[in-house]
Amino acid sequence: MSSMMKAAVFVEPGRIELVDKRIPEVGPNDALIRITTTTICGTDIHILKGEYPVAKGLTIGHEPVGVIEKLGSAVQGYKEGQRVIAGAICPNFNSYAAQDGAPSQDGSYLIPSGLCGCHGLKATAGWRFGNLIDGTQAEYVLVPDAEGNLAPIPDGLTDEQVLMCPDIMSTGFKGAENANIRIGDTVVIFAQGPIGLCATAGARLLGASTIITVDGNNHRLGISKKMGADLTLNFKNCDVVAEVMKITNGRGADSAIEALGTQATFESALRVLKPGGTLSSLGVYSSDLKIPLSAFAAGLGDHRINTALCPGGKERMRRLLNVVASGRVDLGVLVTHSYKLEDIVAAYDLFAHQRDGVLKIAIKP
Numbered sequence: 001m002s003s004m005m006k007a008a009v010f011v012e013p014g015r016i017e018l019v020d021k022r023i024p025e026v027g028p029n030d031a032l033i034r035i036t037t038t039t040i041c042g043t044d045i046h047i048l049k050g051e052y053p054v055a056k057g058l059t060i061g062h063e064p065v066g067v068i069e070k071l072g073s074a075v076q077g078y079k080e081g082q083r084v085i086a087g088a089i090c091p092n093f094n095s096y097a098a099q100d101g102a103p104s105q106d107g108s109y110l111i112p113s114g115l116c117g118c119h120g121l122k123a124t125a126g127w128r129f130g131n132l133i134d135g136t137q138a139e140y141v142l143v144p145d146a147e148g149n150l151a152p153i154p155d156g157l158t159d160e161q162v163l164m165c166p167d168i169m170s171t172g173f174k175g176a177e178n179a180n181i182r183i184g185d186t187v188v189i190f191a192q193g194p195i196g197l198c199a200t201a202g203a204r205l206l207g208a209s210t211i212i213t214v215d216g217n218n219h220r221l222g223i224s225k226k227m228g229a230d231l232t233l234n235f236k237n238c239d240v241v242a243e244v245m246k247i248t249n250g251r252g253a254d255s256a257i258e259a260l261g262t263q264a265t266f267e268s269a270l271r272v273l274k275p276g277g278t279l280s281s282l283g284v285y286s287s288d289l290k291i292p293l294s295a296f297a298a299g300l301g302d303h304r305i306n307t308a309l310c311p312g313g314k315e316r317m318r319r320l321l322n323v324v325a326s327g328r329v330d331l332g333v334l335v336t337h338s339y340k341l342e343d344i345v346a347a348y349d350l351f352a353h354q355r356d357g358v359l360k361i362a363i364k365p
């Protein structure tokens, strides 16, 4: 094994490039994974554009599928050579944040560098790959706190079938779980990108019986029907709030899931809700939100607003892999393109410009 590898790093806004990097040393709690497939996330496009700041020279990417190359001396329960995934979010499950029920907000490892309070709770800091430590768009990635974060891939599943588990499926399903869906519910899901499509699949699995999806792209609305949408609304051709009120006989939806991160989608998600309904927000917002007074019933409507970052960890990953293995949903259909790691700059260009019906791109070292 050579000591060097290829990795896609952030150079400056507008530039992510492939460079040679040293393969990392394996500490006692780490695992070195040889990446067999990874992908590009919408969040990586925010990084590329300079809208989400990361350190120059950081390897990007947070969706690993691969093989254990080397295990740290303290890591129990896995074998070198085993096929695994790890969550996009990889907290230390001994942390205060994890024991407080919010592992994705674990900043415990930042305490020694003074970047986090003494209790280690720091918003989004459980997201380490391609954010705070080197990520997965490389030949190898080092998984920290590996015993809590690695999940073996069930026999017979391809890389493409499990590629959504680390992030997109975990996030989208969390959006459905946070919507407090009950059997028979009416749910409206705003935006049908990969995460919104997974939220749609999650809403169906949880028992929603009228699933209404909203997007401006008819191709994506077509795919959302395959994921479980009963009705699709193109916001360019209709007044979405009025349509939902018509469909529900003026009652309003039991819950709404926001999967984009804009004022317009957040506000519409609130306006379609029944009193007592739940707004589950997944989007990454880039400016202050305004809450409209009427839709919010002046604060007296018993509404709930839930936010989430992708859940990680081996138990979460085991459940998601089990959903795939049982055939309950097929998210492999979201993988529309495949590129070699050496061509990742072209893959970023395709993905950033949403050409050619792209949803997710398999990147293979």
Ligand SMILES: [Zn+2]
Residues within 6 Å of the ligand: 041, 042, 043, 062, 088, 167, 168
């Ligand atoms: Zn992501």
